[in-house]
Amino acid sequence: MLDRTKIYLSLTIVTVILAVAAAGVVSLEAAGAVEKNKIPAFTLKDFNGKSHSFSDYKDAKAVAIFYVATRCPVSNAYNKRMADLYKEFKAKGIPFIGINSNKMEDADEVKIHAQKHGLTFPILKDINNVVADKFKATVTPEVYVVNTDRDILYHGRIDDSRKQDKVTSRDLYNAFKEILAGKPVTVKETKAFGCTIKRIKK
């Protein structure tokens, strides 16, 4: 083969490969796959049947989304801390949304639990864990702090111990402070033991 032909052939092959790859990426986004480092958009009903969408929070400085449970001892160990953080940070421009994706914990149970434990932020019922699947959330409690473009600014635990007197690192609190100060979040990703989200069998 002539050198020129070889070059044209190689260029054609590379172009075809790139075109196919680009088409693949486009079709993935069209299919609604989670974009990297962003949460998905969602609409869910709270335990009073009222619909909430992420887009409702256009004016927030950031939004904190908590995967919670009514029957998980770890999630419950954080009820007071979540209520206290909400009190402090809602006023500063960071609203909270709770999401309960557990198959056995229905809206009524979530409502009674929230009222009993002073959780006053909206808690949405994620039936069949559809939204949890899109988030790839796995544990309760699990927090996602995002900006209004749905970029994840912080993901993981509230702090480093389910026992409040053993806490040494208030990771969520620190993230909130940094966000409000306009600084990048230093510790963006954390982990802690918790309960699995109780998913339906598919």
Added chain:
Amino acid sequence: MKQAGILILLWIGLFIFLSSGSLEAEPIEVKKIGEADLKSILASYKGQVLLVNIWATWCKPCREEFPDLVRLQDFYKGKAVHIIAISADYPDEVNAKILPFLEKFKINFPVYVQDFPRQEDFINYLNREWNGALPATFIYNKENRQQTFFIGKKDFESFQKEIEKTRRP
């Protein structure tokens, strides 16, 4: 002579009676383990299939699947498949929480309590894809490589199925 014989029998009887307490199950030991301990424990099972179950006394599905782990170890006794369980309770809760739970079972595998300085280091040591949800199970093949990882409660049949997948050459 007859009296001596009777006395001897009585003493033997008394001895057996007094020592029968120690014939009961040995007290369970739950060792605290850090990273170096975990590394050497995992490595010590090379050549065998190893199932590592992470649980906690506060975790209801963990408590519910525990009897199936005991059954599983009985089933695989002598078949080069081993189970170990590592508790995510606090190390200072061994006596107050862990032992009282374990005493309900005829535990036939080692149970440890994780004692890493930071829980995220323990979580990431086992698998970076794991976010800390319990129960979590990790299965290592004979080459000592982690082949399977899943979260959530499983039953005897499901555990067995996962082990058999790993045993296949």
